[in-house]
Amino acid sequence: MHAPGLDAHPGTRLAAVWARRRDAAEALAEPYGAEVAGGFDELLSDVDAVAFAVPPAVQAELAPKAARAGKHLIMEKPLAADLARAQAVVDAAEESGVAGLLMLTRRFAPEVRAWLAGLDGVRGGIGRWLAGALLAGDYAASEWRQKEGALIDAGPHAIDLLDAALGQIERVHYARLDPDDLWTVVFGHAGGATSTLTVSLRVPVQPALVEFSVYGENGHTQLAGRRTAAHECYSVLLDEFLELIRDGRTEHPCDLRRGLHIQRILAEVQSAV
Numbered sequence: 001m002h003a004p005g006l007d008a009h010p011g012t013r014l015a016a017v018w019a020r021r022r023d024a025a026e027a028l029a030e031p032y033g034a035e036v037a038g039g040f041d042e043l044l045s046d047v048d049a050v051a052f053a054v055p056p057a058v059q060a061e062l063a064p065k066a067a068r069a070g071k072h073l074i075m076e077k078p079l080a081a082d083l084a085r086a087q088a089v090v091d092a093a094e095e096s097g098v099a100g101l102l103m104l105t106r107r108f109a110p111e112v113r114a115w116l117a118g119l120d121g122v123r124g125g126i127g128r129w130l131a132g133a134l135l136a137g138d139y140a141a142s143e144w145r146q147k148e149g150a151l152i153d154a155g156p157h158a159i160d161l162l163d164a165a166l167g168q169i170e171r172v173h174y175a176r177l178d179p180d181d182l183w184t185v186v187f188g189h190a191g192g193a194t195s196t197l198t199v200s201l202r203v204p205v206q207p208a209l210v211e212f213s214v215y216g217e218n219g220h221t222q223l224a225g226r227r228t229a230a231h232e233c234y235s236v237l238l239d240e241f242l243e244l245i246r247d248g249r250t251e252h253p254c255d256l257r258r259g260l261h262i263q264r265i266l267a268e269v270q271s272a273v
Contacts (some may be wrong), residue, residue, distance in 0.1 A: 002051040007032045011242045025243060052076055055144035056112075056152070058112075058223045060085035064092035070256040072245055073100035074237070077156035077230040079259040086263040090256045099244040101237060104160050105252050106219040107230035108236040116164050121217035125166050125195040129158045131208035134181070134201040149181040150201040151269060156262045158197055158212075162224075164253070165214050166193040169265050175272035180232070183267055 006014040009245060017038035025036045037043035038192040040062060043050070049072035052059045060080030063073055079102070080086040093100045107110050131154070133139045134146060145153050163169045167189040174186040189195065193216075201271040213222035237254075244252060252258075 001230060001232055002039065002053050003028055003032060003034075003229060005238065008050065008231075009235055009238045012238055015041050016046040032223040040065070040100060044071060048157070049074065049241075052145075056148075057081040057085075057144070058091055062153040065088045065094045067092040067098050067100075070096055070098060072098045072104075072157060072241070073256070074103065074241060075100060075256065076103050077259065078152060078263050079256065083260075083267045085265050086260050087203055090260045092218075093256050094250070097250065099241065099250050099252075101241050101244075101252060102254050102256065102262075103237070104254045104258070105155060105230050105233045105237075107160065107164070108233040111228060112161070115221070117155065117224045119165055119221070120216060122166055122214040123216040125162055125193070125212065125214035126230075127158050127162050127195065127197040127207055128211045129154045129197075130203045130205050130211075131201050132204045132206065133208070135204060137233065139201075145201075150199045151181075151183050151266065154199050154201055155183070155197075155266060155269075158199055159265050160258070161212050162187060162195045162197060163189070163261075165212065166195050167191045168261075169195075172265070172268045172272045175269045177273050185272075187265075199259075218233075229256050 003014055006012045014032045016035040016037045017025045017029040018040055022036065029036050035046060037046060050066045050263060051074040052063065056078050057080065060075060063075060066073060078086065079089050098206045124269045132241070139145055160171065169187045170190050171188040172185060173188050174196065176184045180200055185197045185199065187195045189196065211222065213220060242254065243252060
């Protein structure tokens with residue numbers, strides 16, 4: 001997603017690539033005419049911003065170093081493998097004044113933004129994210145995803161949408177982990193709303209079942225309709241990332257503080273099981 005998106009956008013250029021395996025970096029860089037950095041420090045000397053595509057623990061190790069070098073950040077979710085390291089990422093970015101956005105892909109889709117903007121008087125909601133992505137396909141070979149499972153991979157997307165729709169999640173009322181990495185969680189939101197989330201990436205559902213709905217004084221409404229392609233969402237993310245940098249701003253609905261909030265909720269869910 002990152003390499004073709006950065007290459008296609010008129011305001012960005014894929015300048016350099018670094019990976020733990022040089023052959024992997026060369027394979028990614030070659031189609032776009034990008035340099036291959038010999039190390040992370042060398043990468044930082046060649047770029048204005050860093051887009052991460054690494055496991056959470058690795059991202060949390062590298063991102064503070066990039067921030068302290070004055071590099072703006074496009075980060076995967078979750079920010080880190082634990083809350084303390086996520087806080088360290090945010091602290092480094094804030095101390096350096098760099099912009100940072102989290103890859104909460106659907107939040108950059110116009111149909112999702114329109115749905116969220118039209119909500120009023122909601123009292124409860126339901127989210128379901130059920131797929132077989134860890135059984136087969138592009139992500140099945142991802143070691144960290146297989147180890148951490150659906151809560152850490154798909155969970156940040158789902159938690160973010162429920163939080164944005166119903167108000168800030170303040171507590172975890174209930175959490176259960178069943179076989180097949182099936183999570184059931186009940187959240188309490190600011191203002192008294194309640195939501196239920198069911199998430200698994202080891203359910204043989206084809207196509208994936210991704211549904212969000214809310215109800216309240218104005219009835220029931222479901223997030224439905226056209227689903228904007230991920231590469232189009234990424235282009236919007238880059239538009240807004242560049243605006244932040246140009247305007248010297250850091251606040252955004254999907255900024256690193258948002259990532260820290262989601263990390264805190266993930267930690268509370270895990271501790272509630």
